[in-house]
Amino acid sequence: MTHRKKTTVYITRKLPDAVETRMRELFDAHLNIDDVPRTREQLLEAVQSCDVLVPTVTDVVDAELIEAAGPQLKLIASFSNGTDHIDVDAAARKGITVTNTPNVLTEDTADMTLALILAVPRRLAEGSRILMDPQTDWAGWSPTWMLGRRIWGKRIGIVGMGRIGTAVARRAKAFGLSIHYHNRKRANPQTENELEATYWDSLDQMLARVDIVSVNCPSTPATYHLLSARRLALMQPTSYIVNTARGGIIDESALIQCIREGKIAGAGLDVYEREPAVNPKLIKLAQEGKVVLLPHMGSATIEGRIEMGEKVIINIRTYFDGHRPPNRVLPGRD
Template identity: 35%
Template sequence: MTAPKNVLAVIAPHVGGRAAGAGLATLFPGEAEVTVVERTDENPEALRAAHVVITALAPVTAEHLAAAPELRLVQCASHGFDYVDVEAARDLAVPVCTIGSSGAEAQNVAEQTFALMLALAKQLVPAHNALVEADWALPRLQRSLTELSGKTLGIVGLGQIGREVARRAVAFDMSVVYAGRRRVPEETEARLGGARHVPLDELLRVSDYVSLHAPLTDDTRHLLDAPRLALLKPTAFVVNTARGALIDQDALADALEKGALAGAGLDVFDPEPPTPALRLLRAPNVVLSPHVGGVTRETLVRIALAAVQNVAGYLAGDPPRDIVSGPAPAR
């Protein structure tokens, strides 16, 4: 088969749309024909002719895959892949790839995680809002102020992003425990301040802060449900910069409203953007941001380069990296 050259770049509007896609298209070698859209089925002819689909948080469904008979590769411009029907792609022998090994998002997501943790510990949002209203809130806020130093940070998912978070935790004098399918090498644990691998339920019981960095799969959807949230200390904080559906959002709102948790910092929601009915928008002691982890100017350049390099390598005959759905077909 001739090396595939038709590339469909699908950039969701809430992460830049056509403007961002136009910049991404300029990174490809001249022999690639790149079509930029904001929805996967926006241009049926381009989808039908596509050999490669690059998607930036735009859904790629089983129907989309069935409508692309020439498709040989789906490249996610992200660490996550929950917006692609991986099972349908596997059935069609179409590999789905992420940018996982590039670490393109790790720095900024780790920084955003700590921005949320610090905002919660120092009560920055209520302090700011009070001062704007000419309210010297120090006496009221003082009993809620706390430090990161000496606290235990529980990291759920110690991949590249989780490790960057752990590195920063050590700098803040925090102890690190982590949960995941596999224990990392002992030398990695040592570099992360003696991080300890523990079962998830134990992590929830002992942590002062819980930070989620796991992929969203059938197994991890609502990983933090009501029973697991009930394991947390009433003084604990939950931070999620991974995927909104890792948490049962209603259960989290219940816990916050009842005072069973000290607070939550959320950069991700289910769905995105969140609907006005989302109770977490009005829950007490939450700090919210609109999925800004991973979208700094520097990060977007690294993400685009990582996605394009993987696809360009595949077009040139190299095996693709970071496959999450199965082997690449012979060409």
């Protein structure tokens, strides 16, 4: 009896044990047990021998890497929602299909966004740090101790009213925030009515009027530095900005300057422009209690990661069974 050769799958980072075990059962899966990011040389070697590459958002799968791939590479099954780290057009030219794992991280990312929306005005990280500092002798409650700002009754401006933006809006409304949003396309009337949302065709106009800005749009060439120095300067000096999307959407240097000069009250960031590097000036602002910084953990839940892995497996199996994968990413789509 002849055994069918298993599909060779190269996985660039460590995935949850349940996902890796299933992949080993189904495929000739090459795992990254130590979770050390793969080097460029390792990726170049991998694409010359594997049938499927499973990268994450930290892997640069550009035209050069794709062009170096052997003829056996048929599928790039990304373990991610976004695909801005992959040159999808170059893959299409080479006849390689690209898939992603959409609609898994919406609720997790929205939860983390709301956590930052609460943490920054109410000074949660700063307060926690004070209690853990052995040099701080906390004297107890005082009427003027650690005063923050109320979010109930304030206006939130959501930049990007897609799935995550809408999920953030639902949570924000439950916390008494008035919903404002800017999007390429206006939300459907049912969603607007449910959220009692105000649509702004002009991002500039919205920024000048809201108390909290939540960045939830995708990373595309059109959204790079969408929150530029000019636009950040439009915000109120008592306003806050939260970003759980992609670091490059905000001009980080301009943001630091605005906060330093008191033109913006503070920020909550889960993503950074030169990630994994974090600007030392941001860290200094965090130490001063002006910003809350998280290490890109907005989507980091056990349930979410397992669901992502399951989608990767379905995409691989569907493709090699001769069908179109359910989460195929088409070229030329921002």
